[in-house]
Amino acid sequence: MKEISLFDVPDADERGVSPVIGVILMVAITVILAAVIATFVLGFPDQVSESVNAGADISKSSDGNATVTWISQGNAEYLNVTAKNTDASNPVQLKQVGESVKVTGNTAGVSTNIVVTAYGESGTGTVVAQKELVLNESS
Incomplete structure (x- = not known):
């Protein structure tokens, strides 16, 4: 097994997958947030009809x-x-x-x-x- 010091950059096969998962999660959160904002900006509340009572x-x-x-x-x-x-x-x-x-x-x-x-x-x-x-x- 190869020793890694704090200042050495690990090889491609020794790196973890954390950065990939982090990027995927950030993209997913951005897409969901954009969808929610677009729904309200494009008039979702305007589609709710007025309830009339008498x-x-x-x-x-x-x-x-x-x-x-x-x-x-x-x-x-x-x-x-x-x-x-x-x-x-x-x-x-x-x-x-x-x-x-x-x-x-x-x-x-x-x-x-x-x-x-x-x-x-x-x-x-x-x-x-x-x-x-x-x-x-x-x-």
Whole structure:
């Protein structure tokens, strides 16, 4: 076995692999760090959509129709009320808290799904209330 002093440079076959592993680890850390920074710089947080909340009440009245009332503002700008097979098949817009709309069925005994969607400043919509009711024929 050959003796090595503190001042001698070891031959290629006597060197350890530590510098190679160190370089590989440094490159890996740099690549991962660059990927994380690029994700945030290129707009990852912008892809998160706004969650809109509001309170709406859907209730069946004694005359067999339904009433939808906006009861809590939350962060909604307006509400859209839709219901199939009714006079609200096209969205009816509620613009302020306390406002309500009467939903009248077109056909007696037909199940109607009433959906209330809240929209925020950015135009993002979230369903805040949904109810299945059987409405009477409009009179």
